[in-house]
Amino acid sequence: MNQLDMKGRHAVITGGAAGLGFAIAQRMLASGATVTLWDRDDVALAGAAKALGAGVQTVQVDVTRHDSVVQAVAQTALKVDALVNSAGITGPNTPLVNYPVDAWNQVMQVNINGIFHCCREIVPLMQQADYGRIVNIASVAGKDGNPNASAYSTSKAAVIGLTKSLGKELASTGIRVNCVTPAAVKTAIFDQMTPEHIQFMLSKIPMGRFGMPEEIAAMVAWLCTEDCSFSTGAVFDLSGGRATY
Structure with a gap:
């Protein structure tokens, strides 16, 4: 590990x-940082804090609710040097004409509105310090578009657009805003997908394998360091060769 x-x-x-x-x-703690984990699952938060050990604070928050994010900021250490927007869901795998409206709205609430809420409330803290690093977790689906995943693909394309816009807004400050676009990464999020969709995603990756969480973490952690000083509003691919632009 570097x-x-x-x-x-x-x-x-x-x-x-x-x-x-x-x-x-895990990667940030190994790099000397302290972290606050935001999640809506309080049981999972307790387990994560126990597994990670020292240097970890947890706050239960629903990022889809602006008031919940405001409250979470108040419960979090005043100094926030980096924000990683990793909360996300896939939604169902089905053609757009059959896509449940409620499911569409839920994907948008979590995947894009949640990032908006978090950035809106944490950017002012970074502006006060004239320093910050924001990394949004998008997806190669936001660039290529996956069939039978219209809400997910659309929401991740929106994450890329938000990243580029906010990066330009803050370019003259000490704050950098970037996103990463992983191909499929083997995590519990696979439980939300059909086996057919998982196989489709694998077939698109020239390396012939899924990404590993620690590979994504390595790039994200670097984007949160001072060394990431001249990249903002940028999109960093982690797609095993899949990305075409």
Whole structure:
């Protein structure tokens, strides 16, 4: 493992109790940072905090609710050097004409509105310090579009657009805003997908395998360091060769 320098830095990680968020927390702790995990699952938060050990704070929050995010900020360490927006859901795998309206709205609430709420409330804290790193977890589906995953693909395309817009807004400050676009990564989120959709995603990856959480965490952690100084509003692929642009 390459050593990254995040000593003295504090990061907020949404969806931090499991999956990519948990792996990112592990890498940041190994790099010397402290972390606050935001998640709606209080039982999973307790388990994650126990597994991660020292340097971890947890806050139960529903990122789809603006008032819940405001309350979470108040419960979090005032110093927030990095924000990783990792909370996300896939939604059902079905053609658009059959897509349940409630499920569509839920995907948008979690995957894009949640990021908006978190950025809206944490950016002012970073502006006060004139320093910050924001990394949004998008997906290669937001670039290529996956069939039978219209809500997920659309929401992740929106994450890319939000990242580019906010990155330009804050470019003259000490805050950097970037996103990563992984191909499929083997986490519990696979439980939300059909076997057919999982096989479709694998077939699109030239490396012939899924990404590993620690591989995504390595890139995300670097994007949260001071070394990431001239990239903002950028999209970093982690697709095993799948991405075509």
